[in-house]
Amino acid sequence: MQHSIAKPMFFCRPAVLAVLLFSAFTWGAARAEVSSASDCQETTITALSEADAWVAENNTSNTGSDALLIVEAKPASGNSRALVRFRLPSGVPPGCMLESARLRLYTAAGSEGARVEAVSLASAWSEGSVSWSNQPETTGPAAATWSTDGYLRWNVTSQVQTSYDTGANHGFLIRDPGEGTDAGDLHGFNSKEKGENPPELVIRFAVPPTGESPAPPVPAAVLCGQVLTQSTLVTNDLFGCLGDGLVIGAPRIIVDLDGHTIDGVGLGIGILNDGYASVTVRNGTVEDFDYGIWLLPETSLNVVELLTLRLNQVAAIELFDAADNQILGNTLDQNGGGIDLVNGTTGTVVAGNTVTANGGAGLLLRDSDANRLEHNSVTGGGDLGIGLERARGNTVLGNMISGNSDGGIEISDGSHGNRIENNTLSESGDSGILVSESDHNQLIGNTSHLMSDSGIGLNGANDSVVRGNDVRFNSDGLQVEGSRNLIESNNASETTGNGIELAPGSFENHVVLNTANENSQAGIFLEGDAEPGLGNLIERNTASANRVAGIVAALGVHTITANVVRDNAGWGISALDSIDGGGNVATGNGEPAQCSGVVCRAEWVPPETTIGSGPDAATTNTSATFTFSASEPGSTFQCSLDTAAFAACTSPRHYTGLAATPHQFRVRATDPAGNVDATPASHSWTIQAASGCSAPTTTLTATADAWVDQSSPSNNKGTDSVLKVRSKGPAGNFRALVRFALPASVPAGCAVESATLRLYFDSANPGRTLQALRLTGSWTENGVTWANQPATAGTAASTGSGTGYREWNVASQVQAMYVAGASQGFLIRDATENQDAEESFHSREKGQNLPQLVIRFGPAGG
Numbered sequence: 001m002q003h004s005i006a007k008p009m010f011f012c013r014p015a016v017l018a019v020l021l022f023s024a025f026t027w028g029a030a031r032a033e034v035s036s037a038s039d040c041q042e043t044t045i046t047a048l049s050e051a052d053a054w055v056a057e058n059n060t061s062n063t064g065s066d067a068l069l070i071v072e073a074k075p076a077s078g079n080s081r082a083l084v085r086f087r088l089p090s091g092v093p094p095g096c097m098l099e100s101a102r103l104r105l106y107t108a109a110g111s112e113g114a115r116v117e118a119v120s121l122a123s124a125w126s127e128g129s130v131s132w133s134n135q136p137e138t139t140g141p142a143a144a145t146w147s148t149d150g151y152l153r154w155n156v157t158s159q160v161q162t163s164y165d166t167g168a169n170h171g172f173l174i175r176d177p178g179e180g181t182d183a184g185d186l187h188g189f190n191s192k193e194k195g196e197n198p199p200e201l202v203i204r205f206a207v208p209p210t211g212e213s214p215a216p217p218v219p220a221a222v223l224c225g226q227v228l229t230q231s232t233l234v235t236n237d238l239f240g241c242l243g244d245g246l247v248i249g250a251p252r253i254i255v256d257l258d259g260h261t262i263d264g265v266g267l268g269i270g271i272l273n274d275g276y277a278s279v280t281v282r283n284g285t286v287e288d289f290d291y292g293i294w295l296l297p298e299t300s301l302n303v304v305e306l307l308t309l310r311l312n313q314v315a316a317i318e319l320f321d322a323a324d325n326q327i328l329g330n331t332l333d334q335n336g337g338g339i340d341l342v343n344g345t346t347g348t349v350v351a352g353n354t355v356t357a358n359g360g361a362g363l364l365l366r367d368s369d370a371n372r373l374e375h376n377s378v379t380g381g382g383d384l385g386i387g388l389e390r391a392r393g394n395t396v397l398g399n400m401i402s403g404n405s406d407g408g409i410e411i412s413d414g415s416h417g418n419r420i421e422n423n424t425l426s427e428s429g430d431s432g433i434l435v436s437e438s439d440h441n442q443l444i445g446n447t448s449h450l451m452s453d454s455g456i457g458l459n460g461a462n463d464s465v466v467r468g469n470d471v472r473f474n475s476d477g478l479q480v481e482g483s484r485n486l487i488e489s490n491n492a493s494e495t496t497g498n499g500i501e502l503a504p505g506s507f508e509n510h511v512v513l514n515t516a517n518e519n520s521q522a523g524i525f526l527e528g529d530a531e532p533g534l535g536n537l538i539e540r541n542t543a544s545a546n547r548v549a550g551i552v553a554a555l556g557v558h559t560i561t562a563n564v565v566r567d568n569a570g571w572g573i574s575a576l577d578s579i580d581g582g583g584n585v586a587t588g589n590g591e592p593a594q595c596s597g598v599v600c601r602a603e604w605v606p607p608e609t610t611i612g613s614g615p616d617a618a619t620t621n622t623s624a625t626f627t628f629s630a631s632e633p634g635s636t637f638q639c640s641l642d643t644a645a646f647a648a649c650t651s652p653r654h655y656t657g658l659a660a661t662p663h664q665f666r667v668r669a670t671d672p673a674g675n676v677d678a679t680p681a682s683h684s685w686t687i688q689a690a691s692g693c694s695a696p697t698t699t700l701t702a703t704a705d706a707w708v709d710q711s712s713p714s715n716n717k718g719t720d721s722v723l724k725v726r727s728k729g730p731a732g733n734f735r736a737l738v739r740f741a742l743p744a745s746v747p748a749g750c751a752v753e754s755a756t757l758r759l760y761f762d763s764a765n766p767g768r769t770l771q772a773l774r775l776t777g778s779w780t781e782n783g784v785t786w787a788n789q790p791a792t793a794g795t796a797a798s799t800g801s802g803t804g805y806r807e808w809n810v811a812s813q814v815q816a817m818y819v820a821g822a823s824q825g826f827l828i829r830d831a832t833e834n835q836d837a838e839e840s841f842h843s844r845e846k847g848q849n850l851p852q853l854v855i856r857f858g859p860a861g862g
Contacts, residue, residue, distance in 0.1 A: 039095035040207045049199035051127040051171070052084040052191045055135050064127035067195075068188040069105070071116060073176035082189060083121065083130060085171025086201040088163060099206035100275065100298075101160035102153050103143075103172060106197035110147040111185035113367055113390060117142040117177050117730075118154040120162065121170040138173050141731045145297065146321050146343035146367065147187065151197070155298055160203065209251075214278065217256045222246060228255055234284065239263045245289065248273040248281075257284020257307070264289035266313050273299045282306050290314045292335065297321040297344075305329050312336060315360070319345040319368075328352055338362040338378070341391075346370045356380050362404065365391035365415075370838055372397070379403050385428065388415040388438075393765055393838060396420045404428045408448065412436040417765050417837075419444065426450050432474065435461040440766045444468055454479040455492070463766070466490060476501060477516065483507040493517040499543065502536055504528030509536045516543045522552045523568070529555035535579065538563060540674045550589065553578045553597070560584060560598045561634070562672040573598055582634040583672025604673035607632035611667060612651075614683040622687060622753075622858065623656045630669035630677070640666045640680075657754045657856055659697050660689035695747035695857040702844045702851035704781040704825070705738040708789050718781040721846040722762065725770060729834030736841075737775065737784060739825025740853040746818055753858030755814040757797070757826060758805045760849035765837035768801035768830060774813040775824040792827050801839060805849070814855060 053064035054071070057079045063070075069082035084105070092098055103118055122139040140162060143154040156172065163169045176185065192198045217233035224241035227249035234257045238245060245262040246255065248271070255271070261284065262270050270286035273279055275298040285308040286292040292309035295302060297320065305328040309316035315337035317327060321344035329352040332338050337360035339350055345368040355362040355378045362378030365371060366389040377400045378385040385401035388394060388411045401408045401423060407430030411418060415438040425432040425448040432448025435441055437460040447470040448455035455471025458464065461482040469490045471477040477492025481503035492499035492514060499516030502509060504527050516523035523543025526536060535558040542564045543550035550565030553575040561581025565572035572586030575597035586600035594600050612627035628637065628651045639649035642663055649667070668680035706718035707725070710733045717724075726734035738759070746752065757772050777790030784790075794816055797808040810826065817823045830837060842849045 040097075040205070041093055042096070042204075042206045043093060044202065044204045045089055047086040047088070047201045047203065049084050049192045049201075050087050051125075052082065052199055053125075053127050053130050054080060054082040054191075055130060055132040056080045057132050060131055060133065062129055062131055064130065065193060067191055067193050069174070069191050069199075071174050071176055071187045071189065073178040073181060073185070075180055079176070079179045081132075081135070082174040083125060083135065083171060084174065084199045085121075085125075085169070086199075088160065088169050088201075089203065092164060093205050095207070096205040097208045098157060098161050098164065099204045100155070100202075101157045101204075102202045102275075103156045104151045104153050104200040104202060105174065105189040106151050106199075107147075107187050107189050108149065109188070110149045110152070111187065112147070114147040114185040114187075115144050115177055116147060116152060116187060117144050117175050118156060118159075118172045119143070119175070120156075120159045121173055122168075124170055135173070136170060142177075144177065144730060147185065148320070148343070151200075152187075152189075153297060156201075160201075214252045214254045214280065217254045228253065232256070233258050234260050237261045237263070240265055241268065241289075243268040244272055245270040245286065246272075248276050248279050251276045252278045254280045254282075256280075256282055259284055261285040261287065263287050266290070269294045270309075270312065272296075273302060275299055277301050279303075280305070284308070285310065287311050291316075291318050293317040295319045295322040295325060298323075300324045302326070303328065307331070308333070310334055315340045316355075316358075318342065319348060321345060323347050325349075326351070330354075332362075333357055336360055337364060338381070340364045340366070341368040341371055342366045344368060348372070349374065351375055353377070357382075359383065361385070361387040362401075363387070363399075365389070365394055367391065369393045369836065371395075374398055376400070381405065384408070384410050385425070386410075387412070388418060389413045391415045392417050392836065393763075394418045395763075397422055399423045402426045402428060406430055407434060407453070408432045408451070410434045410436065411438050411441060414438055416440050418442070421445055423447070428452070431455070431457040432471070433457070434459065435464065437461070439463045441465075442467075446470070449473045451475070455495075456490075458482045458485060461485065471495075477519070478514075479503065480506050480509060483509065485509045487511045487514060489513045491515045492523075493519060496520045498522050498525045499546070500524045500541075502526045502528070506536065507534040510539070511536060511541060512539045514541045516541065517545050519546045520548075522546055522548045522550070523565070524551045526553040526555075526558055530557055532557050535559055537561065537581075539581065544568060549574055550586070551575070562604075562674050565589065565595075565600070571596055572600055581672055582632075583674070585673060604632075604671060604675060606675035607635050607669045607671045607677060609637070609667055609669040609677045609679075609681045611665075611681045611683050614665060615685045617685050618688060619685065620660075620688050622658045622660070623654070624658060624663070624665070624685070625652050625654050626665055626667070626683065627652045628667045628681065630671070632669070632671040634672040635669040638668050638670070646680075657858075658687055659856070660687045662686045693747065693750040693857060693859040695750050697854065697856045698743060700740040700742070700853040700855070702738050702853075703741045704779075705736065705843045705851055706779075706781050706784050707734055707736040707843075708784060708786040709734055710786050713786040716782060716785055718784065719845060721843055722840045723759070723828070723843045723851075724838065724840050725828055725830055726838040727768070727830035727833045727835040728838070729836075733830070733833045734838070735786075735789070736828040737779060737789065737825060738828065738851050739775075739779075739823065740851075742814070742817060742823045742853075743855070747857055749859065750857035751859070752811055752815045752818070752855065754809070754854075754856045755811040756852075756854045757808040757810045758852040758854065759828070759841045760805050760851075761801070761803050761839060761841040763838075763840045764801040764803055765839065766801060768837050768839065769798050769832070770801060770806065770808075770839065771796035771798050771829055771831045772808040772810055772813070772826045773797075773829070774810075774816055775827050776820075778824060789827070790824060796831070798831060801837075805852075806841075810853075814853075 119142040123136040217231040229250040231254040270289040287310040292312040316332040316335040318340040324347040338355040351374040361384040381404040385404040408425035454476040455474040476497040544566040549570040556577025559579040562583030567588040572589035573595040580598040586594040638646040723736040773792035
């Protein structure tokens with residue numbers, strides 16, 4: 001089921017226009033704001049286009065006099081682009097800096113989920129003669145924005161700054177990033193010839209930032225539509241505002257409503273922030289607007305807390321392409337939508353909010369990645385509790401969701417790599433958690449009871465983990481239509497249907513260690529057939545006291561291994577043409593034969609583990625190989641070296657790069673019924689140091705680390721407790737740097753035998769490849785930025801993404817550091833930048849699981 005909210009209407013806000021609109025070609029009057037002691041006269045100027053046109057790949061004529069500027073991506077030479085140019089103010093005012101530049105183009109009909117790019121033009125062009133064949137080249141990075149109805153806005157601050165630095169101003173090319181494909185959308189932007197809503201370039205000159213904290217709020221009465229440029233403690237209520245309530249007009253301010261009410265007539269915005277950072281809004285009621293709170297692009301580091309938001313028509317709170325904000329402890333009641341994070345919103349924490357009786361979704365993420373929804377309560381809504389649409393890498397943790405008519409949590413439309421954990425869902429329509437056409441999600445430890453459909457449903461969902469969930473007391477427990485999913489340790493009991501059901505077309509799923517007891521139908525039911533090698537593995541589950549059968553595999557070829565099925569009304573296991581993995585246990589079932597298609601026993605006897613071969617008791621060989629076996633066919637094995645924990649392994653097991661010390665190898669078998677050998681087999685031996693080299697293995701911790709941000713090229717991140725690596729286009733990549741103090745020299749008679757870089761990841765996007773490269777120039781932890789990061793040399797070491805410690809083999813890089821006589825450390829980056837994935841790992845400031853470099857020296861020439 002698709003869920004959506006109405007598209008926003010855009011309103012002319014007189015109070016905002018009074019501040020923003022100045023002559024395009026003169027400085028105009030200064031804004032009524034408090035300046036610093038600097039000589040800067042803060043000024044905002046809106047320039048209208050002096051030239052605009054559009055060009056089409058399949059059209060040679062000039063369109064410079066058209067009322068609309070067409071931008072479209074089509075295959076087979078069908079692309080269209082727009083060009084627009086503005087006359088810039090003659091220079092940056094004394095004492096000021098270019099704080100921002102926003103390109104604005106108006107379209108009557110946007111396209112949901114689409115993006116449009118603006119990039120600087122490199123040479124001159126004429127409105128009356130430009131065509132596809134003679135359009136100028138572009139230069140520099142592209143700015144991107146999300147499509148919507150009304151004015152689209154691009155942050156072109158860096159492009160305009162370059163124009164001032166170089167003296168070259170040729171305007172912008174507007175294009176669809178999906179050119180040459182069917183992925184693009186048609187946009188018609190008003191040209192200057194349209195006569196209304198023309199192209200604009202809004203430029204703001206301001207005092208350079210000081211980094212100071214917000215000043216304490218000053219008591220003041222406010223008016224409807226007032227632009228606030230200093231911290232304010234509101235002393236009055238506002239009722240019946242015809243447009244906007246209050247408008248944020250400066251960064252680093254606090255707006256404390258002090259318990260007062262901002263009331264509208266169902267139009268405009270209650271409190272609007274159009275791009276100002278580090279603003280706090282708190283302590284009051286905002287009611288009866290289109291949007292209660294609206295945070296627009298580049299609004300970052302805001303805190304919206306302890307507000308009551310009621311009767312707002314479209315949404316109580318919406319963040320549109322905003323980053324790194326916090327929405328905390330608010331109460332939302334009877335709004336059209338609850339809290340919406342849409343169109344590129346990232347890094348936002350939504351926590352501790354109470355959302356009741358909304359018409360739309362309580363919490364909605366659309367086209368928004370890497371956000372965190374935590375410990376919110378969403379109840380009694382007319383739509384979903386929480387919805388994710390085309391939203392990736394988000395965390396939904398510990399929320400309470402009940403009584404919503406269209407279900408609890410829905411993850412849809414390519415929402416990949418999200419983590420849904422420890423949420424409690426109850427008594428809602430449809431499924432508790434539904435994952436639709438979305439892959440690589442993790443559903444961990446959720447409780448979903450008394451839903452009108454399944455507790456958890458996967459619909460066209462692949463490569464996901466569903467672990468430790470309680471899906472009892474629903475019409476069905478857990479329904480799967482997808483492939484390569486891990487369904488592990490869930491409780492799917494006491495439903496009015498099947499406990500766990502795999503639909504036709506579901507292949508290579510691993511259903512393991514689940515409990516599916518006392519269901520009105522089967523405990524575990526596999527509907528579909530599978531080709532050899534594509535079947536599902538049903539292993540070590542308990543399916544007892546069900547009213548039909550324990551486990552039913554209607555068609556083959558699935559593998560049925562070590563399950564326990566007792567006291568079912570029909571078959572314990574009915575598995576037509578399936579593969580008997582052994583170890584299945586069945587007693588007390590309604591069919592006297594207990595099982596069909598597999599062999600079941602009342603109990604299985606554990607196996608014995610035997611080591612077949614290993615190294616000599618004393619040796620100088622730093623490698624070792626072991627072979628081993630078990631007395632029970634079909635057993636699996638776990639191995640341990642020295643004091644390491646047991647981990648899955650297969651025979652033969654190889655080890656390399658071992659230290660010259662005593663060692664012990666242990667191995668234990670687990671039979672198909674899940675019985676573990678209580679007395680592991682073991683082998684002890686000693687590796688003696690080879691003559692000429694007796695250096696021990698050295699584990700180093702980082703002496704410096706930092707991360708750098710392409711979108712903030714001059715900012716340093718050397719004091720963070722995490723190091724971030726991100727692939728995000730355009731110009732949104734993160735990289736990390738880490739350095740270690742190597743031993744002064746390679747010990748006599750030795751060489752670098754191995755070197756392992758180890759970084760501990762808290763969060764990761766699955767399927768990414770991360771590279772470590774040798775840095776060749778000096779850098780400091782508190783001084784390195786994207787703009788001054790040193791160059792790299794040599795080949796990259798690579799490892800896959802994942803949580804916990806990730807390891808890179810950097811022996812050749814460390815050897816090169818010794819040869820060069822300098823250790824500048826490593827650069828960590830995504831192997832494919834400009835895509836859409838982020839990793840986060842511990843820095844040395846974290847205080848635990850620190851970055852490590854493990855170096856082993858061995859005999860030179862060995």
